Amino acid sequence: MPARPAPPLVLRDGDRERLIGWTRSTSIRAGLAQRARIVLLAAQGVPNAEIARRVGVSRPTVIQWRNRYEAGGISALGDLDRSGRPPVIDDVAVVVATVQAPPEALGVTHWSARLLGKHLGISFASVARIWQEWNLQPWRRETFKFSTDPELDAKVRDVVGLYLNPPDKAVVVCIDEKSQIQALDRTAPILPIRPGLPEKATHDYMRHGTTTLFAALEVATGKVTDACHPRHTHTEFLAFLKQVAKAYPRVPLHVVADNYATHKHPAVHAWLAKHPRVRMHFTPTSGSWLNLVEVFFGIITRQAIRRGTFTSVKDLIAAIETFIDAWNDRCQPFVWTKTADEILTKANRKVTSNTRH
Secondary structure, three states: OOOOOOOOOOOOOOHHHHHHHHHHOOOOOHHHHHHHHHHHHHHOOOOHHHHHHHHOOOHHHHHHHHHHHHHHHHHHHOOOOOOOOOOOOOHHHHHHHHHOOOOHHHOOOOOOHHHHHHHHOOOHHHHHHHHHHHOOOOOOOOOOOOOOOOOHHHHHHHHHHHHHOOOOOOEEEEEEEEEEEEEEEEOOOOEOOEOOEOOEOOOOEEEEEEEEEEEEEEOOOOOEEEEEEOOOOHHHHHHHHHHHHHHOOOOOEEEEEOOOHHHHOHHHHHHHHHOOOEEEEEOOOOOHHHOOHHHHHHHHHHHHHOOOOOOOHHHHHHHHHHHHHHHHHHOOOOOOOOOHHHHHHHHOOOOOOOOOO
16 A cells, blocks of 8 residues: 655744745755755645655655754754864964964974964864964064164154254255166056956066156155156266255255265265255164155155056156156145154164164
8 A cells, every 4th residue: 555645844934935045045055955945845745755856865854854844943954963072272372383483394484374283283274263363474574674873863853853843934855766767668568457357467578778766855745856867876966956956946945865875975065065055864774764755756656657668768757757747736745743752762672683784
């Protein structure tokens, strides 16, 4: 005598919509979607053997999930807790191991997630999770340098004082040169930006020579005076210094510069002695970041030079001049906010080495 078919499964209130949602979801686990289809077909009165054929499982599996739903509802369709004690991972032990150097026998300078996981006997995914939670990035390194200038305190206070409290009826400019700017020409045309695709350029290029950009940034306005020369000796620097002095006539002119030798050449000193209204102020050794024109150099590099294509030095200089002309039309001053005391608190560190660079 054939077995009687199982009666239709009775769904609890509201479960049908949730189960249908599971079967249509693209983010739910495949196992839950499969169980939802079994229960829905059972609620339609489809025989267990036919459900098994349609869903692609065995008949006992269909009976199992029917019974689980009848006993506990939709919440019973989830996975049961597995036996055994869950692994316990000591996050602190992973952090401590991360900040310590790997054993010399491994021959590596820093940990990777897989290497540390193998070393501690845990999964690399656990290591990666802990690194993310503790904001640890062993693969990164940043550089720093302490100034060894014996006049560090005086120079910082001098330069920062010009930024925060400039002399009355005087002009403060920051001067420096950006040397060896290359006129690079890509070996193929640049592919323009498209929706979903960035601009693309060939990795290789042709060199067409170099130039040096001399720039003087007026602190009060952000305006830039510029000149390009093929070299950057004291001759070119003195010529540019004269150009800047001519651009700001009949006013005291305070010039901030770094300790590059050409800025202190005897010819420069001789010219300054004849023009006392022009006064030089030097940043500390290894402290050229105090020079505000370096901020401008970073901007022009990112916006006009690095991604540019130039078939000659003449084209490069023209692009630089075009950018600076447009810059002066829209320029705004860079606002210095740190006081000399705040800077010196961090700069005056305990001496650990007498090595000078």
